[in-house]
Amino acid sequence: MEDLDTLVLRTALRWQATGLPVVLVTVARTWGSSPRPPGSLMAINGRGETVGSVSGGCIEDDLIHRIREGGVQAACATDTPAVLRYGISADEAHRFGLPCGGTVELVLEPVSSRSRLDELLQACLQRRSIERRLDLRTGQVELRDGRRDGVPRLDDTHLATCLGPQARLIVIGAGDLSRFLCQMALGLGFEVVVCDPREEHRASWELDGVVVSREMPDDLILRLRPDARTAVVALTHDPKLDDLALIDALQSDAFYVGAIGSRRNSAQRRERLHMHFDLPEAALQALHGPAGLYIGSKTPAEIALSIMAEVVAVKNGIRRPSPTPVVTGKSLHENPGYEVT
Structure with missing residues (x-):
């Protein structure tokens, strides 16, 4: 059985190969209590189908609604990544099922050849630990050797995440x-x-x-x-x-x-x-x-x-x-x- 990260990457690639638009969602940062830790992955296709998770379900429901109503462009205004934050206010925390005081920041990335998911997946299967550096301005991805347990880093221009071999x-x-x-x-x-x-x-x-x-x-x-x-x-x-x-x-x-x-x-x-x-x-x-x-x-x-x-x-x-x-x-x-x- 594959681990969840591998399943998300493989499913996203399969959807993309069939011509479906796909968004890769990464938990970049959290504050307070949050259902899923930084680095968690989820993919959503243009039909609203998902694999993986970034919360207990309510945030997923909101993202699915956005995509079903307005397509991938509703989640990402352009063909480049977007940053989305949930749970800033108490009302939002309650609406999205976040624990009291919980806030989660997501990076939504339209999957394309720039995403290099096939290379990332192959590296994981070869039991190599990889740092994936996503340029938020262009959607271009750089892959280099890294630590499997590294914590994601998000700034104004880049998201760096670490993935690696299955346990x-x-x-x-x-x-x-x-x-x-x-x-x-x-x-x-x-x-x-x-x-x-x-x-x-x-x-x-x-x-x-x-x-x-x-x-x-x-x-x-x-x-x-x-x-x-x-x-x-x-x-x-x-x-x-x-x-x-x-x-x-x-x-x-x-x-x-x-x-x-x-x-x-x-x-x-x-x-x-x-x-x-x-x-x-x-x-x-x-x-x-x-x-x-x-x-x-x-x-x-x-x-x-x-x-x-x-x-x-x-x-x-x-x-x-x-x-x-x-x-x-x-x-x-x-x-x-x-x-x-």
């Missing part, structure tokens, strides 16, 4: 837990790869939208070279497989590296990686083990939920979620789903 999840081990984890990751817009060299585990494992690899885990990690938009989770409980993946993943740019197991097994894993593979303490500190947030998990589906919640938290900038609760000296995370001796 990716690499799962070591094909099983029930990995199936639930992958389903959740797909729903959240992650690109998902499952690696398991064990034929008996891999033979019956299949999930639409997931790439399944028979490579050894270390070979896969070295080939894919995890970047800052990649998470790696080891689920086999087999040190011969999990450790191979973790050694290389912990020395990559992956934003999250985790492995399941009890607290005891996790401690043994850390000692093993340090003693036998000479991994430095700084790398071991980045290992999430046991993987997942404490939610009282007892089934594969619940454990998958706890792991995915932690992955998303770290992706969103929460580097160290709250530590696992301990009762009478034992981690509450040591439940039947995690305890493997």
Whole structure:
């Protein structure tokens, strides 16, 4: 499943290719509370069809009404971008469904060959982070290397936004837990790869939208070279497989590296990686083990939920979620789903 930014870009290009006028809408700035963060994208075609969102729905309804009543020109007075602000007054905030005091500033861009959306989409698919600089006076676009998590910048003449590769999840081990984890990751817009060299585990494992690899885990990690938009989770409980993946993943740019197991097994894993593979303490500190947030998990589906919640938290900038609760000296995370001796 594609992430939302990729879906918006691809849909806008498809509409344009069929001859429909298209407007790309970007949340450039917000003040106070707002439903969608800066950088959020939406596309609207000349029929009023939309993909993506910039609010809870009311701003979209107003933009659709404008386009249906007066065409794309009603949203953009010329064939160049326009800046539109919603929620300046309390009445407008109420009318457009914005939270109290919320204001959102949008840039509306008529899509054309100047927009270079095809090049931007291709760069994202190549896992490159790109800064897109839109000239508000001419509609011309400049593309250059940038940061995926950069904050949009708007001034009198330009809008600069940052886009990049889809978040990716690499799962070591094909099983029930990995199936639930992958389903959740797909729903959240992650690109998902499952690696398991064990034929008996891999033979019956299949999930639409997931790439399944028979490579050894270390070979896969070295080939894919995890970047800052990649998470790696080891689920086999087999040190011969999990450790191979973790050694290389912990020395990559992956934003999250985790492995399941009890607290005891996790401690043994850390000692093993340090003693036998000479991994430095700084790398071991980045290992999430046991993987997942404490939610009282007892089934594969619940454990998958706890792991995915932690992955998303770290992706969103929460580097160290709250530590696992301990009762009478034992981690509450040591439940039947995690305890493997």
